[in-house]
Amino acid sequence: MNLSVMIGPLKLRNPVITASGTSGYGEELSQYFDLSLLGAITMKGISLKPMEGNPPPRLWETPCGLLNSIGLQNVGLERFLREKLPFVRRFALPVIANILGNSLDEYMELAESLDGEVEAIELNISCPNVKKGGIFFGTDRSAVAELVSAVKKTLKKSLLITKLSPQADIKEFSKIAEDSGSDAISLINTIAGMAVDIETRRPVFKNIIAGLSGPAIKPIALRMVWEAVSTVKIPVIGIGGIMTAEDALEFLITGATAIEAGTANFIDPLSSIKIIDGIKQYMNRNGISDIRQIIGSIRL
Amino acid sequence: MNLSISFKAEIVENTAITPDIFKLTLRPLDSFSEPLPGQFFMLSVSESHDPLLKRPFSIFNFKDRELQFLYRIRGRGTRLLSEKKQGQRISLTGPFGKSYPQPDKSTQEVWIVTGGLGIASLNFMINRLTGEGQRLKVLYGARTGPELRILEDIRVKEILIATEDGTEGFTGTVLDLFNSYSMNLQPSSLIYACGPQAVLSFIDQKAQERGIKAYLSLEERMACGFGVCLGCVIKTKEGYKRVCKEGPVFREGEVIW
Ligand SMILES: Cc1cc2nc3c(=O)[nH]c(=O)nc-3n(C[C@H](O)[C@H](O)[C@H](O)COP(=O)(O)OP(=O)(O)OC[C@H]3O[C@@H](n4cnc5c(N)ncnc54)[C@H](O)[C@@H]3O)c2cc1C
Numbered sequence A: 001m002n003l004s005v006m007i008g009p010l011k012l013r014n015p016v017i018t019a020s021g022t023s024g025y026g027e028e029l030s031q032y033f034d035l036s037l038l039g040a041i042t043m044k045g046i047s048l049k050p051m052e053g054n055p056p057p058r059l060w061e062t063p064c065g066l067l068n069s070i071g072l073q074n075v076g077l078e079r080f081l082r083e084k085l086p087f088v089r090r091f092a093l094p095v096i097a098n099i100l101g102n103s104l105d106e107y108m109e110l111a112e113s114l115d116g117e118v119e120a121i122e123l124n125i126s127c128p129n130v131k132k133g134g135i136f137f138g139t140d141r142s143a144v145a146e147l148v149s150a151v152k153k154t155l156k157k158s159l160l161i162t163k164l165s166p167q168a169d170i171k172e173f174s175k176i177a178e179d180s181g182s183d184a185i186s187l188i189n190t191i192a193g194m195a196v197d198i199e200t201r202r203p204v205f206k207n208i209i210a211g212l213s214g215p216a217i218k219p220i221a222l223r224m225v226w227e228a229v230s231t232v233k234i235p236v237i238g239i240g241g242i243m244t245a246e247d248a249l250e251f252l253i254t255g256a257t258a259i260e261a262g263t264a265n266f267i268d269p270l271s272s273i274k275i276i277d278g279i280k281q282y283m284n285r286n287g288i289s290d291i292r293q294i295i296g297s298i299r300l
Numbered sequence B: 001m002n003l004s005i006s007f008k009a010e011i012v013e014n015t016a017i018t019p020d021i022f023k024l025t026l027r028p029l030d031s032f033s034e035p036l037p038g039q040f041f042m043l044s045v046s047e048s049h050d051p052l053l054k055r056p057f058s059i060f061n062f063k064d065r066e067l068q069f070l071y072r073i074r075g076r077g078t079r080l081l082s083e084k085k086q087g088q089r090i091s092l093t094g095p096f097g098k099s100y101p102q103p104d105k106s107t108q109e110v111w112i113v114t115g116g117l118g119i120a121s122l123n124f125m126i127n128r129l130t131g132e133g134q135r136l137k138v139l140y141g142a143r144t145g146p147e148l149r150i151l152e153d154i155r156v157k158e159i160l161i162a163t164e165d166g167t168e169g170f171t172g173t174v175l176d177l178f179n180s181y182s183m184n185l186q187p188s189s190l191i192y193a194c195g196p197q198a199v200l201s202f203i204d205q206k207a208q209e210r211g212i213k214a215y216l217s218l219e220e221r222m223a224c225g226f227g228v229c230l231g232c233v234i235k236t237k238e239g240y241k242r243v244c245k246e247g248p249v250f251r252e253g254e255v256i257w
């Protein structure tokens, strides 16, 4: 049975990747299962300088969903390269570095330093949880085009994945990413959301707006993946509310070449492994020998 | 994957001790790692995606391979948990978090300062210390006399009780009780405390003033329980720390309240 997929020239053992910000730098998950069973692992978003993140509260549960306002707490580029990367490198699997800058220059410096150190770089142009950067790039046409082509020119070895914001028009922005040289696109990041404490009449989060993830966003994510695969030829990685193999299969059938599981890791650290097993069972049940017979097999 | 971090268990008992406090005993159906005092598990309260997250609960006791929890109905999740019946199955992840450190040789006497459901986190440690012959004193606060029923299973020689309404023991909170006894604390005493933030910050301050070592067990909202979401942080002198991973047990002087 073949589960391997290609993201451009990069081969993944299977199409299941853990999403940025939901699997740390691999240290915790590696205590619970062999990381090399995964298709790939995405590192927590990395910025040039360490970031402290937002003050608590950072989490709020909603029906079938989770609002978070972590604020990209991370160790920064230098410590990532020195401490975190060598650890995850001990496991035989592709590593994806998710990067976030406040300016084109910062993105460029991150990309230059990480080129060749990781198999792929995922450009985070879509995080709703930091005031500067992120979201503005993510919805500004010429800024995205400029950023993607500049980073692409910098990269000699690592693959470039552009992570799209669900706040932007997907058809338009997936085309911009493709035309600017991105090797693949991933979507979606969390959807901007909000919650109010009715007793104090204050927003739950100090930043007011937070990012919604989990099963609640799955239908929207799936629609956006559909729009992306109908628009571009480069591989599309589907993200959003994938908790089970059935969820993952919906994305693969729709045309995603691979998927990332995020919030699912919180509920069960073994969920990615269970998703892989569930995909195998589905293939067995349906007499499918190659995952490529599933990808994009949607019947219209 | 011999000892699984994610497993199912069967409910052996889930009974009300007071109208809103329940004791839950689980028999794990798969292999799992043995918990240490002060650690916690994340328990599913629903088989569906709503509520989505598991809820953290301290290990009240671990005996004969059964896991025991003590919980109070707080919101929707704990209400759903309280409606579960004997024989039903639930999913768990854990054990997670740092355990209470053992007292060192210089410790002459251990003080356990807690109230309400804080005992859920400390009982397992109390049992262990008692088993080792450690001298210990428990200071316990409850809102009212009938809530003291949750102490039924707790075996200690020396326990001082305070109730806010004065129905039993000392009248006042556990902090009032602590204040009126604190002159007996020695530099060689060691405090373990678990409870609301107001209790912990107070004990923290007193311990620092008196130069006494204290271990404080904190609570924060959690999504994952094992360190990957960065959602459960508290401010410390060394920056934000994860309650689920660097905690839930912290040293005196560590946390910025
Ligand atoms: C490490 C740890 C160990 C815990 N051990 C126990 C235990 O042994 N027994 C027990 O009864 N409870 C324990 N708790 C608290 C318990 O997890 C919460 O009461 C529970 O998650 C509430 O779920 P809910 O859906 O009923 O409430 P929700 O609807 O989520 O919230 C109801 C109320 O509870 C408060 N609350 C929610 N989550 C927490 C939390 N994590 N900490 C503090 N307050 C919270 C909310 O602010 C709100 O006021 C522990 C918490 C942590 C972090």
Ligand SMILES: Cc1cc2nc3c(=O)[nH]c(=O)nc-3n(C[C@H](O)[C@H](O)[C@H](O)COP(=O)(O)O)c2cc1C
Pocket: A019, A020, A021, A022, A044, A045, A046, A066, A068, A070, A072, A098, A124, A127, A163, A188, A189, A190, A212, A213, A214, A215, A217, A239, A240, A241, A242, A260, A261, A262, A263, A264, B229, B230
């Ligand atoms: C707590 C948390 C932290 C996240 N951090 C990042 C991040 O650093 N960079 C990023 O690109 N996406 C981040 N995300 C978004 C996820 O990678 C993913 O796109 C999103 O959660 C949707 O997938 P899900 O529904 O499976 O969680 C984060 C999500 C959560 C819940």
Ligand code: FES
Pocket: B221, B222, B223, B224, B225, B226, B227, B228, B229, B230, B231, B232, B233, B242, B243, B244, B245
């Ligand atoms: S609950 Fe996720 S890091 Fe602590």
